[in-house]
Amino acid sequence: MADNQSSTTAGKPIRCRAAVARGPGEPLVIEEVIVAPPNPHEVRIRIICTSLCYSDITFWKMKDPPGCFPTIFGHEAIGIVESVGEEVDELNEGDTVIPQFLSDCGDCVDCRSKKSNLCSKFPFQVSPWTHRDETSRFTDLNGETLYHFLYVSSFSEYTVVDIVHVTKIDPSIPPNRACLLSCGVSTGVGAAWKTAKVKAGSTVVVFGLGAIGLAVVEGARLCGAKRIIGVDVNPNKFEIGKKLGVTDFVNSGSCGNQTLSQVINEMTDGGADYCFECVGLLSLVNEAFACCRKGWGKTVVVGLHKLGSKLSFDSFEVLHSGKSIRGSFYGGLKPKSDIPILAKRYMDKELNLDEFVTHEVSFEDINNAFDLLTGGKCVRCVIWMNK
């Protein structure tokens, strides 16, 4: 079914392969599924390739709600429009598109404001459905509903995505680079560029050198940061960090009697201008706050923490320090305007995406990607749909 011409499949269900997660933590099963045609305001996409992000793993392992099964995971991808539903003018069959979990309706107060990327018309929720009518476009061969993931569900040869979750891009960018802009790299680069607005000549600390942290490093480098300190428990991360712009490495396991923030305050003579937490550990957010510079330092929370967890700060310290705290969701980027900008920066050889792709597998080996990421052995593993 991989190379259907849209004239033969438009308006009809498509039967294709998908990697279905049937239970928490269980290896995905490649099976035939039925993908319904797109409803109004929706687009059906043939996925070219998709990459694994830690958020897929988090929800794949989750036994309690909002974890739910059976689900088609995957949310970082690139594809080609196979057919469009009614009311879709923005895209045509054959367009190259990147789906993204964050909506961009272009119409609401937030989308029209320069200061926000949090679409109010289609607010983000961890939902198992499509965004507009809360139903599913996927069924298995027994007719059982398969749940969507983050409005994208890219671990399938075909998927159906709402137009507010799709960005058209220049097809000349290699797909195994473009797919990274669908989530992880955009999130990290944006956190430095849009949320923190890192200034040239400044000092930055990045806690956690996974794909997100490395993307923050890349973003800070592009903004002209003079010093980028990378913090991780794994010293192997330093080599790849260096390629993206890390100037100093701190092994958080080797601080001796000192706390991480004490070490960094010494290195920076009083704290960094910007600290980014890119792991999702409450204690690291506090360390980040403690070593961002008084007076003007910004602490940016990028990592996804355990649901229900609370961040806690000393009130006196907040009052007296002049430091600020802010989260960054999708790097503060507006997908439809900012993803094309990043794609162009890659084509202009300014933005480094090559280093992020450490592994590539074919669709049937998708579980290898899960093993590599849970084992901390890859940055981004790209999964190719085509045989």
Add this chain to the structure above:
Amino acid sequence: MEKTESSKTAGKPIQCRAAVARKAGEPLVIEQVIVAPPNAHEVRIRIICTSLCYSDITFWKMNVPPAIFPRILGHEAIGVVESVGEEVDEVTEGDTVIPTFLSDCGECTDCRSKKSNLCSKFPFKLSPWNHRDETSRFTDLKGETLYHFLYISSFSEYTVVDIANLTKIDASIPPNKACLLSCGVSTGVGAAWRTANVEEGSSVAIFGLGAIGLAAAEGARLCGAKRIIGVDVNPEKFETAKKFGVTDFVNSRSCGNKTVSQIINEMTDGGADYCFECVGLASLVHEAYACCRKGWGKTVVLGVDKPGAQLSFSSLEVLHSGKSLMGSLFGGLKPKSDIPILVKRYMDKELNLEEFITHEVRFEDINKAFDLLTQGKSLRCVIWMDK
């Protein structure tokens, strides 16, 4: 001793009246004290008038460290230079000056940066001493040391203040208005003006309509905020608050089943652009954060909470909301440059200071000022030194 000419007293100790706090929570005692001449980099000032700020009450009532007794409290004041120590070129005898608890050395990285008002050379601490050599300039008639308060100790006819904590101002501003710029009004106005940088046409919510909250309202009004919502438990505050630009009032005791933040979110259709917490209660900071607008809202903490108080936020909310959290010390103002600006704005009839002064007493009746403020019956009570 009030009218000694400086040529007679320069270089010698001065015996004068001071209101001494000898025990936590007990009425101050007006007694004769000895004020040593200023050391190098210090200035001895004759206080014209001083006003009572809630921080004086907090440390007067406190019977554990960092409170300490016997102490000369008071930190919001205006005076005239009686004599200067060596190395002081900035002011001379006869100059009108405002002391500030926050230092401004003009030389360190923070003082030279536009982005910070937190002097690193003389960092703010709750110290019982003067800044530079950590000794006291006060003794009682038995020779017992009397502790300083916030580097100022203005409940005394004469005091000794470091030059880093003094701002020279235009003598033509009425002293009972000028003294307000020494702490409370500057803190509130600055929080809106400098820390939050309130934009014209925006909506603001202010929690706590004491002098600080009203000053924040005044600052927001001067910045052109379109809507200023005042929140307090006391509905009588609304009439006064209107004079400072408050457009809507929320009685936090009359919210029924709803929380204050729910009410404000409804009133503002999604949250205010800026929320200022001006009481010093973690629960109010949480309410403020909950009703500042997602995407771009700023929550500014101004109130001083109990030592050890923690501010706690859902980590998912921080990550997803786009809201920023920050504190403001002395309104983010640099005393020596910004206080004269506020003086001028008062003289140009733009900044309202009159309405803050609800009571005036003579020095011997200073305890009345304490009663009025602890009972919530005053905003600012000015204490005049001269008979």
